[in-house]
Amino acid sequence: MATAWDRQRAALREEITETARTLFVEKGFDATTVDEIAQAVGISRRSFFRYFGTKEDVVLGDLTGRADALARALAARPADEDPWTALRTAMLDSRSETFTDVRSDLAITRMMRDTPSLRARKFEKRQYWSEVLTPLVAERITEGDATVRAAAVVAAVLACVDIASDVWAESGGTADIVAVYDEAVAALRD
Structure with missing residues (x-):
C-alpha cells in the first residue's frame, strides 16, 4: 500500500x-x-x-517500467501462442498510456524522433526492453537458435512500433497506430 x-x-x-x-x-x-x-x-x-x-x-517517461509491464503481460500469454501474436497482444494489454492530448502527444512524438539526444536516450533505454523480452520470446521458439531468433523478433517488433509511431505523427494523429503496426509486421512476416 x-x-x-x-x-x-x-x-x-x-x-x-x-x-x-x-x-x-x-x-x-x-x-x-x-x-x-x-x-x-x-x-x-x-x-x-x-x-x-x-x-x-x-520526455521518455518510465520506459523501464513499461518494459517490465510488457514482460509481465507477455509471460501471462498462453505458452503455445506464437511470439508475434503474444508480443502484439501483450503490448495492447500492457498499454498504460493513451493519446489523450493529440496536439501535445504529436509534438512530443516528433520531438523524440527529431532531437538527437532524445533519440539516443530512447535507444539506450530500449536496450533494456530487448534484455527482458528476448528470454521470454525464446521460450516460445522451438526451432533453430531460440536466442538468436528471439532477439531478431524483439528487434523487429520494436522497429515496427517505431514505424507506427512515425506514421501516426506524420498523419497528424489520424492514422490508426495499431493498424500501421500490424501492416509493418505483416511486411516482415510475408
Missing part, C-alpha cells in the same frame, strides 16, 4: 512531467532548460534531479 509520502512524490513527479511537456511543446526541447522547468513547478534544480536523471528522462 502506497504511503502518503509515496503519493505526494508521485504527484510531484507528474506535475514536473506535465509542466515540462507544456514547456517543451511551447519552446522546443533544446530551448527549455531544467532551471525553467524547476522554476515553473516551484522546486529547486536539485529537487528536479531527485525525480529525473536527465531532461530527456522527463
